[in-house]
Amino acid sequence: MKKFGFLLLLFVFMWAVPGYGHAASSGTQIYLDDQQLSVPSGAKAQVIGGSTMVPLRVISENLGYDVTWKQQARTITIEKDSTSIRMNIGSKTATVNGSDISLDASPLLRSNYALVPLRFIGEQMGLDVKWDSSSKSVKLYTRSSGSGNGEFTPPKSGNNSSSTGSVTTPANNASTGVTPVQEISFSQNRLTITTAGTVKPKAFAMTAPDRVVVDLPATVFADNFGDQQNLDNTLNGSLDIQNEADVSGIRYALFQKEPSTVRVVIDLKHAMNYTAYNDGSNHVIVDLATKDSINTTPDATLPDGSSPDDSQTSPVNSNGKKVVVIDAGHGAKDSGAVGVSRKNYEKTFNLAMALKVESILKQNPKLEVVLTRSDDTFLELKQRVKVAENLNANVFVSIHANSSGSSASNGTETYYQRSASKAFADVMHKYFAPATGLTDRGIRYGNFHVIRETTMPAVLLEVGYLSNAKEEATLFDEDFQNRVAQGIADGITEYLGVK
Numbered sequence: 001m002k003k004f005g006f007l008l009l010l011f012v013f014m015w016a017v018p019g020y021g022h023a024a025s026s027g028t029q030i031y032l033d034d035q036q037l038s039v040p041s042g043a044k045a046q047v048i049g050g051s052t053m054v055p056l057r058v059i060s061e062n063l064g065y066d067v068t069w070k071q072q073a074r075t076i077t078i079e080k081d082s083t084s085i086r087m088n089i090g091s092k093t094a095t096v097n098g099s100d101i102s103l104d105a106s107p108l109l110r111s112n113y114a115l116v117p118l119r120f121i122g123e124q125m126g127l128d129v130k131w132d133s134s135s136k137s138v139k140l141y142t143r144s145s146g147s148g149n150g151e152f153t154p155p156k157s158g159n160n161s162s163s164t165g166s167v168t169t170p171a172n173n174a175s176t177g178v179t180p181v182q183e184i185s186f187s188q189n190r191l192t193i194t195t196a197g198t199v200k201p202k203a204f205a206m207t208a209p210d211r212v213v214v215d216l217p218a219t220v221f222a223d224n225f226g227d228q229q230n231l232d233n234t235l236n237g238s239l240d241i242q243n244e245a246d247v248s249g250i251r252y253a254l255f256q257k258e259p260s261t262v263r264v265v266i267d268l269k270h271a272m273n274y275t276a277y278n279d280g281s282n283h284v285i286v287d288l289a290t291k292d293s294i295n296t297t298p299d300a301t302l303p304d305g306s307s308p309d310d311s312q313t314s315p316v317n318s319n320g321k322k323v324v325v326i327d328a329g330h331g332a333k334d335s336g337a338v339g340v341s342r343k344n345y346e347k348t349f350n351l352a353m354a355l356k357v358e359s360i361l362k363q364n365p366k367l368e369v370v371l372t373r374s375d376d377t378f379l380e381l382k383q384r385v386k387v388a389e390n391l392n393a394n395v396f397v398s399i400h401a402n403s404s405g406s407s408a409s410n411g412t413e414t415y416y417q418r419s420a421s422k423a424f425a426d427v428m429h430k431y432f433a434p435a436t437g438l439t440d441r442g443i444r445y446g447n448f449h450v451i452r453e454t455t456m457p458a459v460l461l462e463v464g465y466l467s468n469a470k471e472e473a474t475l476f477d478e479d480f481q482n483r484v485a486q487g488i489a490d491g492i493t494e495y496l497g498v499k
Contacts, residue, residue: 029045029135029136029137029138030045030052030054030118030137030138030140031137031138031139031140032140032141033140033141034139035208036208045118045138046115047136048105048108048115050104050105051104051105051117051118051119052117052118052119052131052138053105053108053115053116053117053118054115054116054118055113055114055115056069056076056113056114056115056116065078065079065080065121065125066078066079066080067079069114073088074088074089074090074109075087075088075089076088076089076107076114076116078116078121080125083096083097083124083125083126084096084097085121085124085125087103087106087107087116088106088107089106089107089108089109089114090106090107090108090109091103091106091107092104092105092106094120096124103117103120104117104119104120105117105120118138118140119138122140127140127141128140128141177218178218178219178220178260179195179196179197179198179199179216179218179219179220180195180196180219180220180221180222180223180225181193181194181195181216181219181220181221181222181225181262182194182195182196182222182225183225183228183229183404183405183406183408183409184229184239184250184252184264184405185239185403185404185405185406185409186239186241186247186250186266186405187337187402187403187404188448189246189247189287189288189289189447190285190286190287190288190446190447190448191214191250191264191266191285191286191288192283192284192285192404193214193216193264193283193284193285193286194282194283194409195216195219195282195283195284196222196282197282198278198282199216199217199218199219199278199282199284200217200278201214201215201216201276201277201278201284201286202214202215202216202217203215203274203276203286205271205274207271209267209268210267210268210269210270210271210272211265211266211267211268212265212266212268212272212274212276212286212288213263213264213265213266214263214264214265214266214276214284214286215255215261215262215263216261216262216263216264216284217259217261218259218260218261219260219261219262220254220260220262221235221254221262228405228406228407228408229405229406234253235253235254236251236252236253236254237251237252237253238250238251238252239251239405240405244269245269246268246269246270246272246288247266247267247268247269247288248267248268248269249266249267250264250265250266250267251264251265251267252264252265266286266288268288272288272289273288273289274286274287274288274289275287275289275447277445279442279444279445283444285444285445287445287446287447288447289447321365321366321367321368322366322367322368322394322496322498323367323368323370323391323392323393323394324361324367324368324369324370324393324394324395324397324492324496325370325371325372325387325388325391325393325395325396325397326354326357326358326361326369326370326371326372326397326399327354327371327372327373327384327387327388327396327397327398327399327450328347328350328351328353328354328355328371328372328373328399329346329347329350329398329399329400329460330345330346330347330350330400331347331350331351331373331376331377331378331379332347332376332377332378333378334347334378335347336350336400336401337401337402337403337466337467338403338466339466339467339472340407340466340467340468340469340472341469341472344466344472344475344476346400346401346403346466347376348376349401349463349466349475349476350399350400350401351373351374351375351376352481353399353463353481353484353485353488354371354373354374354399355371355374356481356482356485357369357397357399357485357488357489357492358371359485360485360486360489361489361492361493364493364498366496366498367493367496367498370387370391370393372384372387372388381449381450381453382449382453384398384450385449385450385453385454388454388456388458389454389455392456393454393456394456394457394496395424395456395457395458395492395495395496396450396451396454396456396457396458396459397428397458397459397461397488397492398448398450398451398458398459398460398461399461399463399488400460400461400462400463401462401463401464401465401466401475402462402463402464402465402466402467403465403466403467404465404467404468405467406467407467407468407469408468409465409467409468410438410439410464410465410468410470410471411438411439411440411441411464411465412432412433412436412438412439412440412441412461412462412463412464413441413442413443413444413461413462414428414429414432414433414442414443414444414459414460414461414462415443415444415445415446415448415451415459415460415461415462416443416444416445416446416451416458416459416460417445417446417447417448417451417452417458418451418452418458420457421451421457421458421459423457423495424457424458424459424495425443425459426443427491427494427495428459428461428488428491428492428495429442429443429491430491431487431488431490431491431494432461432484432487432488432491433487434487435483435484435486435487435488435490436463436464436480436483436484436487437480437483438463438464438471438474441462446460448460457495461488463475463484
């Protein structure tokens with residue numbers, strides 16, 4: 001009878017303490033700041049011997065830590081900022097920043113994945129870890145000090161914080177080694193972060209919900225950032241995102257103070273590919289692309305180490321003329337950017353410029369000029385590409401006006417996407433930028449549909465900023481438009497060798 005009573009007690013105990021002596025069969029749920037994390041199917045989190053064990057992918061994909069697995073040595077290294085954790089499969093001793101620490105549970109190797117102790121890793125990385133027995137789930141919380149390393153979730157409401165407290169911003173001067181973030185903007189699936197110096201971004205994707213997280217190491221918001229963009233007294237803010245097909249919101253915050261890190265989160269409507277890089281002129285760029293698109297990197301960092309292809313291809317049409325396609329961006333129901341005066345639309349400016357460039361180029365007997373639109377008509381991006389492809393055009397030029405969340409943004413930019421377009425961009429910018437007389441923001445890589453999907457050399461020109469009152473007035477000045485149109489035409493004729 002005593003033996004029966006002991007077995008009954010043991011049975012009750014094993015059910016009362018989840019996972020004691022065996023793995024929880026249903027899989028343990030994990031929450032970060034009350035948001036459920038996605039756990040890979042077939043590799044569920046488990047409670048084993050009283051410890052919550054999670055697949056390595058949860059650590060890398062959901063928490064954003066850098067994970068290295070060396071199969072031959074059976075070692076796991078997990079890193080985030082200044083913290084480095086090293087563990088061995090089957091060993092209850094871990095090394096944290098060079099010091100040995102005992103583990104309650106050793107890492108385990110399953111058939112196709114490794115399990116690691118979540119509480120130990122979370123606490124070493126600055127998270128508060130709690131077990132919720134009612135829901136059989138693990139709750140992770142970033143600490144209020146801002147020193148946690150889980151994903152801090154900035155509020156979605158911009159400046160509407162109810163907090164009456166304040167956050168002390170780390171000093172942003174040269175002596176601290178911290179680089180100020182001056183501006184954050186988003187347009188045409190491109191996030192642009194302007195900084196006072198060179199910053200190497202750390203970006204990763206997360207799911208449930210889909211988002212791209214961008215960390216900017218050793219950065220802080222500039223002293224005047226809140227004067228130009230949404231930033232509350234807890235150093236949280238967001239961009240006003242409307243009518244975007246792929247993005248539901250952009251939010252940012254001072255993620256942690258030691259080391260100081262600004263984090264920007266792109267909330268997606270569906271999973272997307274992305275490319276994050278520094279363009280070499282104090283701009284961190286994140287380009288988004290659909291999952292079925294080919295996502296390339298800027299030519300300066302081509303993965304195969306090859307140099308851009310500067311060769312020019314010069315097909316001609318049946319009458320021996322070279323074909324130029326001029327694309328006036330936006331049109332009809334798609335107004336593009338709206339000027340700060342609320343009177344001027346980008347679509348109007350783009351068309352005016354395209355018509356002026358056409359008029360100049362038509363005077364050259366060696367050219368045939370085609371516009372994707374010659375009036376206030378709406379065309380899908382793929383239709384614009386089709387025009388150029390069907391004509392077997394020699395070059396494609398898309399004309400635009402820019403916009404930003406900051407009224408201080410200004411200047412002219414030339415974008416290319418494929419390496420075969422780089423030489424064309426160089427020539428175009430040599431004539432186009434000086435003709436504007438505006439700040440030269442340089443030649444940049446841009447993952448825009450019309451210059452990505454075309455097969456001939458193609459550029460997208462951002463003439464100036466409609467969000468800047470002074471530049472808005474300049475862009476709609478007749479003499480300015482004529483001068484810039486001539487610069488665009490001169491670039492095209494030099495590149496094609498028909499000047």
